[in-house]
Amino acid sequence: MRSRTYSTSYERLVALADHRAPWAWAGFALLLALLAPLVFGAFGLNLLISIFVLAIGVLGLNLLSGVAGQISLGHAGFLLIGAYAQAIFTTDLKLPTLLSIALSGFVAAAASLVVGVPSLRLKGLYLAITTLAFTFIVRHVVLFAEKLTRGSEGMPVEPLVVAGFSFKGDQRFYYAALAMLVLFILITLNLMRTRIGRAWLALRDHDIAARAMGIDLMRYKLLAFMVSAFYTGVAGALTALHTRFINVDTFSVLVSIEALAMIIVGGMGRVLGALLGTALIVMLPETLSMAFGLAGDGVRTLMADRIYEVKGLMYGVVILLFLRLEPEGLAGIWRKSKRFWVQWPLSK
Amino acid sequence: MSLNHLAAALAAAALLASGAVRAQEVGVTATEILLGEVQPMSGPASLIGKAGAAGSKLAIAEINAAGGINGRKLRAIYEDDGYVPARSVSSVKKLIDSDKVFALTGTTGSSHMVAMLPTIEEAKIPTIVHMAPNPAVVSPRRANVFMIGPDYDLAGYAPIKYIAEKMNQKGGKFGILYQDDDFGKALLAGYQKAVKELGLNSVAEIAFKRGAKDFSAEVLTLKDKGVSAVYLGTLTTESAAVMSEFKRLDMKVAIGTLWAGQLPAAIKLASPAGYPYLIPDYYASNYDAPGQALMELAKKHLSADDFANFNRYTVSGYVGTKVIAEGIRRCGATVTRVCVIDQLSKLSNYSTGGLTGPISFNNPKGQAVLPIKLFQTEPATSSVKSVTDFIAY
Numbered sequence: 001m002r003s004r005t006y007s008t009s010y011e012r013l014v015a016l017a018d019h020r021a022p023w024a025w026a027g028f029a030l031l032l033a034l035l036a037p038l039v040f041g042a043f044g045l046n047l048l049i050s051i052f053v054l055a056i057g058v059l060g061l062n063l064l065s066g067v068a069g070q071i072s073l074g075h076a077g078f079l080l081i082g083a084y085a086q087a088i089f090t091t092d093l094k095l096p097t098l099l100s101i102a103l104s105g106f107v108a109a110a111a112s113l114v115v116g117v118p119s120l121r122l123k124g125l126y127l128a129i130t131t132l133a134f135t136f137i138v139r140h141v142v143l144f145a146e147k148l149t150r151g152s153e154g155m156p157v158e159p160l161v162v163a164g165f166s167f168k169g170d171q172r173f174y175y176a177a178l179a180m181l182v183l184f185i186l187i188t189l190n191l192m193r194t195r196i197g198r199a200w201l202a203l204r205d206h207d208i209a210a211r212a213m214g215i216d217l218m219r220y221k222l223l224a225f226m227v228s229a230f231y232t233g234v235a236g237a238l239t240a241l242h243t244r245f246i247n248v249d250t251f252s253v254l255v256s257i258e259a260l261a262m263i264i265v266g267g268m269g270r271v272l273g274a275l276l277g278t279a280l281i282v283m284l285p286e287t288l289s290m291a292f293g294l295a296g297d298g299v300r301t302l303m304a305d306r307i308y309e310v311k312g313l314m315y316g317v318v319i320l321l322f323l324r325l326e327p328e329g330l331a332g333i334w335r336k337s338k339r340f341w342v343q344w345p346l347s348k
Numbered sequence: 349m350s351l352n353h354l355a356a357a358l359a360a361a362a363l364l365a366s367g368a369v370r371a372q373e374v375g376v377t378a379t380e381i382l383l384g385e386v387q388p389m390s391g392p393a394s395l396i397g398k399a400g401a402a403g404s405k406l407a408i409a410e411i412n413a414a415g416g417i418n419g420r421k422l423r424a425i426y427e428d429d430g431y432v433p434a435r436s437v438s439s440v441k442k443l444i445d446s447d448k449v450f451a452l453t454g455t456t457g458s459s460h461m462v463a464m465l466p467t468i469e470e471a472k473i474p475t476i477v478h479m480a481p482n483p484a485v486v487s488p489r490r491a492n493v494f495m496i497g498p499d500y501d502l503a504g505y506a507p508i509k510y511i512a513e514k515m516n517q518k519g520g521k522f523g524i525l526y527q528d529d530d531f532g533k534a535l536l537a538g539y540q541k542a543v544k545e546l547g548l549n550s551v552a553e554i555a556f557k558r559g560a561k562d563f564s565a566e567v568l569t570l571k572d573k574g575v576s577a578v579y580l581g582t583l584t585t586e587s588a589a590v591m592s593e594f595k596r597l598d599m600k601v602a603i604g605t606l607w608a609g610q611l612p613a614a615i616k617l618a619s620p621a622g623y624p625y626l627i628p629d630y631y632a633s634n635y636d637a638p639g640q641a642l643m644e645l646a647k648k649h650l651s652a653d654d655f656a657n658f659n660r661y662t663v664s665g666y667v668g669t670k671v672i673a674e675g676i677r678r679c680g681a682t683v684t685r686v687c688v689i690d691q692l693s694k695l696s697n698y699s700t701g702g703l704t705g706p707i708s709f710n711n712p713k714g715q716a717v718l719p720i721k722l723f724q725t726e727p728a729t730s731s732v733k734s735v736t737d738f739i740a741y
Contacts, residue, residue, distance in 0.1 A: 042445035042467075046438050143557055152529045152558040154433070154459045170441075243434045245463035250434045 014193045033178055037171045045170040047282065052177040053238040055278040056184045058262045059271065060231025065260070066269035067192065068224035069204025071124065073256045074115055074131030077138035078108045078229045080251035082236025083157075084142060084149055087246055090158040097160045101180075101237045108233025109226040111138075116225030120218055135256060139248050154247030157240040167241075177238060184231060188271050191227070200224055204269075254312075261315050265322050267329030276330035284314055373684045375450025381417065381676060381683060383408075383424040383669070384443035385454025386464070388431035393457065395613060396661050400454055400479055401426045402646070402654040403665025407673065409649035417677050424669075425449060429456050436460040437467060444471045451475065451676075451688065453668045458482035458531070468493065474675065474688045478668030479661060483534075486713040492689050495715045496668060496707060497630055500531055500606075502741050504538025506628040506720045507604025508579055510736070512546050515602050517577045523552035523570050525563070525590065526581035535581040535606065551575060560586065567593035570601075577602040580625075584608055587625075588617035595621040604628070610635075610723055610732055611659050619727040627725070627732065630718035631663040631704055635732040638702035639663060667700050671707060674698055705738040 007013045017023055036048060057079055064070050085107040089100035115134045119127055142149045149155065160167040160176055167176045191197050199220045202210035211217050240246050258281060266277020288310055326332055340347040375382040385404055387397030408422045416422065425447050427439035436456050443449045444467065451474040455461045458480035465485065468475050472492050477485050481497030504524070511517050524539045526532035536553065543550045551573040554566050567590060570578060578601050580587050587605055594601060603625035608614060610627045612634075618625070632639035642663060646655050672688070675695065679687040693714060697706040705719035719738035726733060 043438075043442040044446070046441045050438065140559075143559065146528065152527075154462070156462075239434065243437050243463055244466060245433060245437075245459070247433060247459050249432050249459070252432070 016189050016193070030182070034175075037174055042170050045174045047286065049170065049174055049177045049242055051279050051282045052174075052181040053235055053242060054259075054262070054282060055181055055275050056238065057232040057235030058259055058266075058274045058278045059184055059188050060228040060235070061259050062263045062266075062269065062271070062274040063188065063191070063200070063231070064224050064228035066263050066273070067197065067204060068200035068221070069207075070119055070221060070224055071128045072115070072131040072225075072228070073128050073253070073260070074134035075228075075232050075259050076251045076253055076255035077131075077135035078112065078232035079236040079239065079255060080135075080138055080142065080248065081108045081111050082233030083240040083246045083251070084155065084236075085233065086237035086240040087155040087157045088148060091156055097158060097241065098162050101160075101234055101241075104237035105230040105233040108236065109230040112225040112229030113222065116222045119221055119225060132253065132256070135251075135253050139251070142248050152247065154245055157244050157246060159244065160241045173242060177242070180234070180238060184234070185271060185275075192271075196220070196223065201269075258315070261319055263329075264319050265329055267331030270329075270331040272334060273329050273331035276334070280318075280330065281315070284318070288314065373450060374448050376420070376683050379420055381420050381422050381451075382447070382449045383422060383672065384440075384447060384449030384452050385424055385426045385665075386429050386436050386439045386443065386452070386456045386460070387426055387454045388456055388460075389426065389428040391430045391432075393431040395611065395657065395659070396479065397428070397431075397454075397456065398654075398657040399659045399661035400665035400668075402650055402657045403662035403667070404453055404669045405654060405665075406642070406646050406649050406662065407666045407669035410645060411670075411673055413649070417673055418681055418683075420683070422669075422673065424453070426454070429460060431457060431460070433460045433463040437463050440464045440467050444468075444473060449473070450683070450685065451672050453478075453672050454665065455479065458484075461485055465490070465493075472685060472689075474672065474685055474692060476668045476672050476692075478664045478671075481715070486715045489713055491693075491714075492685070493714065494671075494692050494695075494709045495713075496664075496671065496704070496718065497715075498717045498720065500534035501538030501541065502720055503606040503628050504535035504579060504581065505542045506538075506722060506739075506741055507626040508539055508542035508548070508577070509546065509741075510626060510722050511577045511602045511604055512542070512548055514735075515577075517602055518546070518548070520549070520576035520602075521551045521574050522548050522577050522579075523550065523554070523573060523575035524579040524581065525554050525556060525566055525570075526579075527558050528555040529558060532581050535579070539579050556582075556586075561589065563590045563593055566590075567597060567599075571597050571599055575599075575601060577604075579603075580605040580609075584611055584614040585617060587614060588621070591618050591621035591623050591625070594623060602626075607631075607660060609725075612730075615725055615730050615732065618725070619730045622727045624725050624727060626735070627723040628720045629660060629723060630720055630738075631660050631667065632702060632721070633660060633723050633732055633734065634658055634663075635723070636721075636734045641701075642666060642703065663703050667703055667707075670700065671695070671698065705740070 061075050064072055082104040085104035086100050089095040089103055090097050115131050118130050122130055143151050167173045199215045202215055203220055207217060262277035262281045263274055265280055267273025322329055385401060387401050388394060389397040404424055408424055412421045427443055429436040429439045453476050455477045461477060462484055469490050475493045477495040481495050483499055486495050526536045552570055552575055554569060556566060580590055582590060587609055603623050605625055605627060607629040610629060610633050634643055643658060646658055675688040675692040676683055678691040692709050695709045697708055699706055707716040709716060719740040721734055721738045722736040723732045724735050
């Protein structure tokens with residue numbers, strides 16, 4: 001029987017996965033994802049694209065809040081910066097779209113210093129409020145910088161084109177979003193097993209102890225903000241490429257709260273948690289609609305115009321339930337289920 | 349009949365039947381036609397979306413109560429986008445791809461419609477835009493998209509013309525407060541057209557940023573310039589905030605605003621300031637005879653919840669659905685998207701029973717540029733009266 005407890009070499013300790021099973025599961029999930037366009041229509045693909053794109057941003061937030069322990073309510077701001085940067089680079093400056101995605105990430109990373117620097121002196125609630133204020137500031141800057149952003153009118157966005165091949169249309173863009181998500185999952189898994197990832201964990205668990213161990217708090221906190229904002233900026237750029245039109249209304253403060261809900265529900269600090277949490281929260285309104293549909297036409301009609309209000313309530317309920325009953329989130333449930341079957345019949 | 353003849357007859361019948369099945373259009377069955385709407389039914393714009401959906405429900409209930417269209421009943425699915433463009437795109441994809449609606453009669457806000465346009469155009473689905481007449485929707489012309497409503501500049505032009513000619517302000521000093529975006533600039537263009545045409549004295553053209561809440565500086569500027577008539581290119585809460593500043597500074601001004609000014613919530617908010625302001629609209633109000641007749645019909649067909657949402661956008665939703673129903677009716681028993689689009693593009697002088705001027709889409713843009721009626725509020729009773737009939741400017 002596998003105990004999964006002891007790693008006898010340094011290589012095993014820093015391996016991406018400690019056994020073949022996770023690779024097999026990942027391969028299976030990827031195969032399903034690759035075949036999804038054969039099964040789903042435009043709406044289903046649209047939902048999956050939303051999950052993939054948001055998951056990249058949530059992976060970034062997870063690195064900052066779940067791994068490095070720095071709370072942020074400002075990720076809607078980074079998402080907005082990434083989206084507008086993409087629109088400006090491609091629509092106005094006519095830069096190649098793939099290059100623009102990377103540049104959008106870097107612009108968001110640079111902007112993160114605005115909140116990253118105060119984070120050196122702030123913690124907890126104070127940091128949350130500072131980052132929240134950042135979102136408001138960014139929204140206002142976009143509205144006022146009309147010559148650059150076209151203010152409240154919004155901006156059209158050029159489609160993704162790589163080496164002459166256009167990813168216009170849901171089916172094509174689906175594969176682009178999937179490829180980007182896989183890339184960012186691999187980057188995240190690698191990052192978490194490096195010195196940087198372990199320094200962030202130490203920072204989260206006890207910053208004074210981490211400093212005593214020789215970890216440069218300023219450097220690693222700023223790095224956490226910049227890396228997280230880069231991820232979110234890329235997610236913003238992909239959001240812009242997906243909807244092909246952006247304005248500030250898409251990036252309300254609620255987006256930051258949704259992103260936090262995703263990592264709490266999924267399981268803080270875990271890559272699988274970020275993915276599962278994103279999928280659950282994005283699917284929540286659709287699941288509710290289906291549940292209302294099963295309850296009969298009367299309930300469906302009554303709830304049709306209240307779906308996002310109910311969704312808002314459900315965020316609270318779902319977060320409370322997870323915090324009370326399963327603080328490790330969906331990833332924790334998955335881990336416990338696996339352990340149950342691996343150790344059966346001796347599992348508790 | 350020999351066995352061979354019977355077999356041939358059965359095969360022919362089967363072929364015909366399969367042909368009929370193939371010819372069945374998306375969203376159309378022998379008994380039902382499915383419509384779809386994307387509306388902001390939650391969030392800050394919910395009073396618009398809920399009212400629009402109520403209008404559509406009313407038209408559908410009325411049509412179905414009269415036996416439907418050529419034997420088919422109408423049914424609609426309403427998707428809430430929360431007034432977020434990304435969600436509008438997702439919602440319209442759900443309606444087209446998953447719910448498989450035949451036509452769209454609700455297209456939420458103006459930038460939201462711009463975001464949905466590529467999907468709508470690609471699906472070649474008949475679409476009626478009746479709530480936010482954004483010129484970008486019909487320029488360039490999209491074969492399957494039809495828009496009801498005049499360009500925004502007329503909303504700036506009509507009240508200023510009335511104030512100058514009917515309220516003895518020809519020699520007065522005029523000013524405008526407008527939102528610093530395309531929408532506001534269109535209103536400004538209409539205001540400037542009226543000023544130029546009538547030889548008026550415009551002393552202040554002040555832009556404000558969307559989302560502004562405090563207008564004290566702008567209003568002080570208007571007072572310093574000595575304006576006696578002002579056009580407010582503002583929405584519900586902003587108009588009330590500006591009028592409250594007018595009252596605080598004890599200003600005597602004639603005021604014109606745009607159609608959102610006749611929403612009951614807007615009138616209630618602005619009433620305490622005590623200014624009777626002018627409202628242009630291309631739809632009947634729930635305070636005039638055609639609008640009140642529609643309210644009576646709504647009492648009969650709508651739930652108490654839906655009826656409570658009644659406002660000008662209910663008229664808008666009702667008219668939009670009646671227009672698509674007319675396109676469907678003209679196609680007879682064989683209802684296809686191609687046929688409905690063709691019929692709508694030929695629509696000329698369709699009467700809505702006084703709820704709007706006659707609707708015509710047989711023009712290069714597929715836009716019904718409707719005549720405008722002017723209303724005036726009565727702050728003492730928080731109500732509205734019409735001061736003109738529908739006039740083409």
